[in-house]
Amino acid sequence: MEHFGYLVRRLFWLFVTVLSLITVLFITLLTYRTETTIPSKTVSLTVSNSEWRPKNVLAALEDGSTPQRVKVGFLLVSESPENIGPQAPDPNKRYAGNNLSCTNCHLQFGTQAGSGSWVGVANRFPQFGGRANAVGDLQDRINGCMERSMNGKKLPKDSQEILAIVAYMEWLGEDLPQERENEFKGFPKIKIPEVRVDLEKGKSVYDRECLVCHGADGQGIKKTDTSKGYLYPPLWGPDSFNNGAGMHRVITAAEFIKSNMPFGLATYKNPKLTDEEAYHVAGYINSFVRPVKANTEADYPDKKLKPVSTSYGPWADNFSQEQHHFGPFQPIMEYYKENYNIEKVK
Structure with missing residues (x-):
């Protein structure tokens, strides 16, 4: 009987040991599954709005996946003189009148916020423009720069050049979160000093x-x-x-x-x-001599829409050319508010 009791005790502890091992194994497996399967359901591959960044243009162009028209557009805006300017081999392609490139002002190949970025610009057209007093498309806006900033002439609206530039601008804005669009729009405002330029x-x-x-x-x-x-x-x-x-x-x-x-x-x-x-x-x-654009009197058919710091007339007010050029601008702004109920910001 004593031997039998000893055997029973051994079997009991063996059972307890096996049960404990099974329990530990079960808990381990359960923990492993919890730690490995739950994150796979919650981790997202989508970049959050705050983490979104503009394209690294040069890297993207080098990886071979960028459409050819986008590459052409990039060259047109970044090396403008030899493609659409005075250095172009084909005289018929010399649309720009100076040797600037578009990216001399639209910095980081048009991706830098605060510099008139092209990121998302295609989403904002068509839009009304006071200078033409009409609704214009993105090609019209590009041609405005061609005639003024580039001191040249318009690109034909169906030309391969302007279509390539539009394609490049559209490409820059791919996947731009709507909540970030304003960040890349135009130039941030300043508090305009209430004095004449010194x-x-x-x-x-x-x-x-x-x-x-x-x-x-x-x-x-x-x-x-x-x-x-x-x-x-x-x-x-x-x-x-x-x-x-x-x-x-x-x-x-x-x-x-x-x-x-x-x-x-x-x-x-x-x-x-x-x-x-x-x-x-x-x-x-802007106090120095620069090229003079022809026919500026035709700008802003509705003269009330003309920015107050436009240095050439005519205007819808009696302030001097000197004040329109160098300020102070607040009296002009107040005039338009009082007489036309127009809030001027530039």
Whole structure:
């Protein structure tokens, strides 16, 4: 009997041990399945709106997956002089009148927020434009730059060139979250100083912050291969934008400068210049001689829609050309508010 009792006890502890091992194994398997299967259901491959970033253009173009028309568009906007400008081998392709590239202003190949980015721009057209007093498409907007910033002539709206540029702009905006569209729209506003531009203050800012790239004479620095245009563009003179360009308006130029200059040292989120510094240096840059666009009197058929810092007339007010050019702009803005109930911001 004693031997039998001993055997029973051994069998009991063996049973307990086996049961314990089974329990541990079951818990281990359950934990393993929980840790490995649940994340697979919750981890998303979709980039969140806050994490979305514009394309790395050069890397994307090199990987071989980019449509050919997009590649052509990229070359047209980044090496404009030799493709659609004065350096183009075919005289019939010389649409731009200066040696600027589109990307001299639309920075980082059009992806930099605060610099008139092209990211998402295709989503905003057609839209009404006061300068033509009509609804225009993206081709119309591009041609506005061709005639003014590029001091040239329009691209035919059915041309391969303009269709390639549109394709490039559309490509830049692929997958742009709707919540991020405003971030890439135009130039961030500044608080406009309530004074006339001070050209001496503007020169001081220019000499300190701009001269190293654009030169004492404002003529910029050309690329090693001069057929490809400028590394840093001229800000005035015969090879710069003409007086019909938006950048010739002090307020518009100040907004661009505040968000982007000095180049490589400022962004719209982290500017280097104050509103006042950007304002005065914008006026200084626009105090010099530059090409004159023909037929500017036809701009803004409804003169009430003309930006207050447009330096050429006629206007729907009696303020002087000098004040429209250099300010102060608040009295002009107040006039349009009081007489036409129009809120002017530029």
